[in-house]
Amino acid sequence: MSIPFKEIMxxxxxxxxxxxxxxxxxxxxxxPKIINFLEIENENDNHGQLVRTTYKDVAPSNxxxxxGNVTYRVKGDEVLFCNINYYGAYIPIEQFxxxxxxxxxxxxxxxxxxxxxEPLIAFLxxxxxxxxxxAGNDSYRGITGKFKHLGLMSGAIYLxxxxxxxxxxxxxxEMMDFATLHSWAEGTSFSSPVLAxxxxxxxxxxxxxxxxxxxxxxxxxxxxxGEKGHDTYFGYGVPILPEDGKxxxxxxKNMADNKLYTVDEIIEKLxxxxxxxxxxxxxxxxxxxxxxxxxxxxxxxxxRNYHINERDFIDIAQHVTQFPDGKFMIGRDFxxxxxxxxxxxxxxxxxxxxFVFMIxxxxxxxxxxxxxxxxxxxxxxxxxxxxxxxxxxxxxxxxKSKSCPGTKFKYDxxxxxxxxxxxNENHWAEKHFDSLNNKGIVIHEKRFDANITxxxxxxxxxxxxx
Numbered sequence: 001m002s003i004p005f006k007e008i009m010x011x012x013x014x015x016x017x018x019x020x021x022x023x024x025x026x027x028x029x030x031x032p033k034i035i036n037f038l039e040i041e042n043e044n045d046n047h048g049q050l051v052r053t054t055y056k057d058v059a060p061s062n063x064x065x066x067x068g069n070v071t072y073r074v075k076g077d078e079v080l081f082c083n084i085n086y087y088g089a090y091i092p093i094e095q096f097x098x099x100x101x102x103x104x105x106x107x108x109x110x111x112x113x114x115x116x117x118e119p120l121i122a123f124l125x126x127x128x129x130x131x132x133x134x135a136g137n138d139s140y141r142g143i144t145g146k147f148k149h150l151g152l153m154s155g156a157i158y159l160x161x162x163x164x165x166x167x168x169x170x171x172x173x174e175m176m177d178f179a180t181l182h183s184w185a186e187g188t189s190f191s192s193p194v195l196a197x198x199x200x201x202x203x204x205x206x207x208x209x210x211x212x213x214x215x216x217x218x219x220x221x222x223x224x225x226g227e228k229g230h231d232t233y234f235g236y237g238v239p240i241l242p243e244d245g246k247x248x249x250x251x252x253k254n255m256a257d258n259k260l261y262t263v264d265e266i267i268e269k270l271x272x273x274x275x276x277x278x279x280x281x282x283x284x285x286x287x288x289x290x291x292x293x294x295x296x297x298x299x300x301x302x303x304r305n306y307h308i309n310e311r312d313f314i315d316i317a318q319h320v321t322q323f324p325d326g327k328f329m330i331g332r333d334f335x336x337x338x339x340x341x342x343x344x345x346x347x348x349x350x351x352x353x354x355f356v357f358m359i360x361x362x363x364x365x366x367x368x369x370x371x372x373x374x375x376x377x378x379x380x381x382x383x384x385x386x387x388x389x390x391x392x393x394x395x396x397x398x399x400k401s402k403s404c405p406g407t408k409f410k411y412d413x414x415x416x417x418x419x420x421x422x423x424n425e426n427h428w429a430e431k432h433f434d435s436l437n438n439k440g441i442v443i444h445e446k447r448f449d450a451n452i453t454x455x456x457x458x459x460x461x462x463x464x465x466x
Contacts, residue, residue, distance in 0.1 A: 016181040024241070025201050034204075035103050035104065036065075037102070037103070037104045039052055039067050039068075039107075040068065040109075041108065041109060043068060043069075051189055051190065054190050054197075057184065058197030059196070059197045063204075066086070066102075070082065071085055074120055104199055105131050105151075107133045107147045107151065108133070115146060116146065118149075130152070132147070132195050133192055134191070134192040135154060135170065135171040135175075135192075137171065139169055152199075153178075153235070154188060154192040155176050156180070156191040157179045159181070164225040167188075172232045177236060178218060178239055180195050182194065199218070206247065212311075213313065218239045219352075221239045221240060221241065222237030225237050231348065232348070259329070261320075261328040261329070263328065263377040263381060265328075266330075266381070267381065273334045273357075275355055275356070276355045278381060278391070279341065279351075279358045280382075280405050281361065281404050282404055282406045282409065283321075283362050286303075287364040288371075291324045300331065317360070318358045319359065328377075331360075338358035339352055339358075375414075386419075386422060394411055
């Protein structure tokens with residue numbers, strides 16, 4: 001006996017509601033801000049009505065959802081007009097957004113031709129909204145969504161005994177950002193309003209934020225569904241609202257402890273985290289002359305404010321900042337990925353990964369000489385990563401258009417010093433190992449092994465401490 005279509009839709013709806021934790025968030029004890037959503041589609045179209053129903057189904061109950069077609073004209077680099085056609089009225093989109101307090105604009109119909117013209121995209125980016133688009137249903141023929149160069153693009157998934165699978169029709173491509181379950185009907189048209197619903201709940205609880213910040217936040221909430229990091233099937237993964245209703249990055253907390261640390265103390269803290277790649281940057285501004293020996297906190301707060309308010313990051317980009325006196329201040333939580341470099345690695349994954357650790361060095365090392373204490377600390381930090389099987393990358397190796405960490409910060413010399421430090425440390429260790437062997441205290445076979453384990457250290461201490 002076949003299952004009625006309405007029953008299938010009901011099951012899909014409940015699965016979507018539970019899996020992305022909309023159910024949990026609808027029961028949270030807070031007064032959600034009213035979130036207004038505009039779907040770019042004809043108000044009389046059945047497809048648009050279903051998209052609106054999907055959004056209303058998953059978004060906070062006090063949300064409003066509007067339908068309105070868009071018309072525009074571009075001449076050269078100039079946008080002559082961009083109007084929302086709303087029940088026979090032609091309203092400039094900026095007026096529509098302002099007067100109806102629109103927070104999210106969706107576009108769920110695919111666009112076979114090229115996407116919106118560049119001048120229009122540039123204009124739309126100036127509006128204080130978040131754009132969410134459907135990636136299209138053309139499978140391996142690529143992303144066809146109208147917002148593919150503008151919005152957060154959503155593909156479609158389904159669950160196979162709890163395992164995430166890509167829907168066969170869902171488009172693939174480098175511009176894929178996320179993938180979600182659909183609700184009520186199949187197609188990425190009905191996955192993108194689910195992504196909009198996740199976005200709406202976050203804004204409803206934590207307030208409005210720029211699209212770049214929302215994207216970074218959604219990445220942090222996403223489950224990898226394919227290759228580690230960004231891939232063409234699922235983008236950054238499947239975003240799921242935290243079941244307890246708390247997004248740690250956005251909870252009120254003191255983001256900085258304002259303490260100063262030595263490089264040895266930073267390395268000791270690093271041992272608790274799974275970091276295998278060190279990214280080295282310089283600030284360019286502030287530079288060495290901006291440091292007076294006492295203004296560690298003000299320089300750090302200045303960078304944090306710039307990164308959050310101007311760059312739309314969730315927090316300061318770097319995990320640690322090193323000052324010209326060789327002292328460190330902690331920035332972003334070590335457990336979080338940094339904002340280290342834009343673009344993609346050669347393998348197609350994103351540079352900002354959970355295993356990356358980022359350091360910013362105060363100074364403009366295109367023109368200023370790096371202080372010896374800062375150089376030595378960078379070398380010591382690099383040696384820690386290399387000794388533990390990790391790697392070190394300069395910003396200019398990730399982005400050829402950059403000189404960071406500065407033309408005077410020579411990579412070859414740096415690696416030479418890292419290797420020399422490791423060699424000297426190993427020589428020191430070998431000397432003491434031989435001494436222990438001569439005393440008859442043997443903790444493993446009679447050969448030097450620099451990678452002594454914690455267990456071996458405990459065994460050694462147990463033998464010599466009475």
